[in-house]
Amino acid sequence: xxxxxxxxxxxxxxxxxxxxxxxxxxxxxxxxxxxxxxxxxxxxxxxxxxxxxxxxxxxxxxxxxxxxxxxxxxxxxxxxxxxxxxxxxxxxxxxxxxxxxxxxxxxxxxxxxxxxxxxxxxxxx
Amino acid sequence: xxxxxxxxxxxxxxxxxxxxxxxxxxxxxxxxxxxxxxxxxxxxxxxxxxxxxxxxxxxxxxxxxxxxxxxxxxxxxxxxxxxxxxxxxxxxxxxxxxxxxxxxxxxxxxxxxxxxxxxxxxxxxxxxxxxxxx
Amino acid sequence: xxxxxxxxxxxxxxxxxxxxxxxxxxxxxxxxxxxxxxxxxxxxxxxxxxxxxxxxxxxxxxxxxxxxxxxxxxxxxxxxxxxxxxxxxxxxxxxxxxxxxxxxxxxxxxxxxxxxxxxxxxxxxxxxxxxxxxxxxxxxxxxxxxxxxxxxxxxxxxxxxxxxxxxxxxxxxxxxxxxxxxxxxxxxxxxxxxxxxxxxxxxxxxxxxxxxxxxxxxxxxxxxxxxxxxxxxxxxxxxxxxxxxxxxxxxxxxxxxxxxxxxxxxxxxxxxxxxxxxxxxxxxxxxxxxxxxxxxxxxxxxxxxxxxxxxxxxxxxxxxxxx
Numbered sequence: 169x170x171x172x173x174x175x176x177x178x179x180x181x182x183x184x185x186x187x188x189x190x191x192x193x194x195x196x197x198x199x200x201x202x203x204x205x206x207x208x209x210x211x212x213x214x215x216x217x218x219x220x221x222x223x224x225x226x227x228x229x230x231x232x233x234x235x236x237x238x239x240x241x242x243x244x245x246x247x248x249x250x251x252x253x254x255x256x257x258x259x260x261x262x263x264x265x266x267x268x269x270x271x272x273x274x275x276x277x278x279x280x281x282x283x284x285x286x287x288x289x290x291x292x293x
Numbered sequence: 294x295x296x297x298x299x300x301x302x303x304x305x306x307x308x309x310x311x312x313x314x315x316x317x318x319x320x321x322x323x324x325x326x327x328x329x330x331x332x333x334x335x336x337x338x339x340x341x342x343x344x345x346x347x348x349x350x351x352x353x354x355x356x357x358x359x360x361x362x363x364x365x366x367x368x369x370x371x372x373x374x375x376x377x378x379x380x381x382x383x384x385x386x387x388x389x390x391x392x393x394x395x396x397x398x399x400x401x402x403x404x405x406x407x408x409x410x411x412x413x414x415x416x417x418x419x420x421x422x423x424x425x426x427x
Numbered sequence: 428x429x430x431x432x433x434x435x436x437x438x439x440x441x442x443x444x445x446x447x448x449x450x451x452x453x454x455x456x457x458x459x460x461x462x463x464x465x466x467x468x469x470x471x472x473x474x475x476x477x478x479x480x481x482x483x484x485x486x487x488x489x490x491x492x493x494x495x496x497x498x499x500x501x502x503x504x505x506x507x508x509x510x511x512x513x514x515x516x517x518x519x520x521x522x523x524x525x526x527x528x529x530x531x532x533x534x535x536x537x538x539x540x541x542x543x544x545x546x547x548x549x550x551x552x553x554x555x556x557x558x559x560x561x562x563x564x565x566x567x568x569x570x571x572x573x574x575x576x577x578x579x580x581x582x583x584x585x586x587x588x589x590x591x592x593x594x595x596x597x598x599x600x601x602x603x604x605x606x607x608x609x610x611x612x613x614x615x616x617x618x619x620x621x622x623x624x625x626x627x628x629x630x631x632x633x634x635x636x637x638x639x640x641x642x643x644x645x646x647x648x649x650x651x652x653x654x655x656x657x658x659x660x661x662x663x664x665x666x667x668x669x670x671x672x673x674x675x676x677x678x679x680x681x682x683x684x685x686x687x688x689x690x691x692x693x694x695x696x697x698x699x700x701x702x703x704x705x706x707x708x709x710x711x712x713x714x715x716x717x718x719x720x721x722x723x724x725x726x727x728x729x730x731x732x733x734x735x736x737x738x739x740x741x742x743x744x745x746x747x748x749x750x
Binding site: 255272 | 645646649
Binding site for chain 1: 306307309310313314317327328330331332334335338339342397399400401403404
């Protein structure tokens with residue numbers, strides 16, 4: 169089942185609705201990379217609130233997504249990692265180094281907002 | 294509390310989702326808390342993933358177990374794949390991390406309470422992991 | 428820390444410590460305590476019965492002359508009660524029949540002493556006192572036959588060592604129960620996550636952090652982060668002993684990171700100034716601290732088993748499995 173991707177201004181919001189297979193995750197990765205280019209997005213939010221397991225493949229793929237999106241000129245924010253999932257990831261030794269993680273969608277949008285203002289300020293200065 | 298044991302055949306990545314889901318369901322019904330349920334499901338995901346990657350086919354057997362009046366869930370990951378040549382090495386922390394392209398066994402072991410590997414080249418692999426109710 | 432320890436019935440004590448018939452027989456065998464000894468002790472019955480009051484009174488006078496031990500018997504009713512028990516016990520030493528009931532009675536007396544907190548050295552001193560008293564009584568009883576007196580004394584010594592064993596077992600058992608209860612209480616101690624400011628949490632980590640407690644704390648912390656939408660969490664480790672379960676505290680930090688807020692170990696920085704030895708240890712080993720992992724194998728067939736004690740891997744090849 170494809171993940172719905174919403175466009176909000178210059179941000180894309182990928183809202184995962186159900187458990188994903190490996191193939192689904194890879195599709196999401198490619199879809200996001202393509203759309204970031206098409207819409208010239210500056211930010212991508214990936215909402216993983218619904219995912220009850222983030223294993224090694226998921227964390228690798230998320231890191232890869234963030235990197236690909238960065239290469240396309242945008243910033244990625246992962247939102248909604250559940251406490252139990254955070255706990256298990258750490259036990260498993262997984263890391264999301266280099267990827268911004270925040271609590272929820274509201275935080276994610278606020279973060280991208282700040283980044284946008286910083287960009288504008290930098291460009292203006 | 295009687296809970297059904299289940300065996301999930303692992304042949305495609307859709308089966309990974311099924312195995313995780315069955316594991317979650319079994320653990321929840323047996324009375325594990327949310328964090329433990331997630332740990333079990335994550336361990337299942339890793340073990341099933343290894344089967345898929347190295348043996349292409351295998352099975353995950355989920356059972357409830359009892360020992361010394363303690364109850365728990367056991368996850369057995371079985372395959373007829375190439376086997377692990379050096380289990381000791383594979384279990385060494387830092388050598389084969391979940392993030393790398395290795396087996397991720399030390400991390401998986403940390404998610405569970407007991408962990409045993411039976412494997413050698415040409416004889417397939419059986420990994421048994423148990424988590425006990427607190 | 429004070430914990431309430433439920434009383435164990437004296438009859439149940441023997442079972443609890445594992446002092447069944449086989450164990451008792453083994454101990455007697457070890458002390459070479461046999462029928463001859465039983466006869467000799469029985470022969471002393473008249474003697475002990477005659478002198479029991481004098482001996483016990485002398486004994487407690489001795490005890491009460493030391494402030495440390497006198498303190499335990501300030502309550503006159505307790506003192507009378509214990510004296511009564513001691514007199515019974517003293518006579519009992521020479522009544523023969525040193526079986527299960529004897530053991531239960533001895534355990535009961537030991538239990539009282541342990542509960543009131545009488546130190547081990549004091550109750551050992553008691554036995555020394557008895558031996559001295561009875562030694563002189565025996566020499567008077569068998570004038571010109573020191574050999575006989577010695578044999579009788581020897582039998583009594585064996586029995587008293589048997590008793591000392593029981594007394595020590597009671598002390599150890601009760602102490603271990605107290606420790607277990609205290610550990611449980613510490614585990615249950617719910618560590619509050621404090622809201623210092625809007626979206627700033629403080630988690631003081633007090634007490635020993637074992638794996639299960641670390642997990643509970645982490646779960647609580649992560650939930651609090653979600654509820655309060657905190658951006659900063661301070662882990663206060665000042666209360667930690669010098670060699671904390673680093674993985675427990677560090678995992679806290681990482682798990683918190685995952686969840687969004689920056690986990691700041693500001694408290695550790697403060698801690699480093701006061702406890703340089705802790706800071707040094709942390710610097711030296713920043714990474715994983717495996718601790719001891721014990722795995723219980725479920726089958727014993729030809730297989731490799733992960734054993735933190737060092738596994739001897741016959742297959743020295745470093746080839747990894749490739750698909």
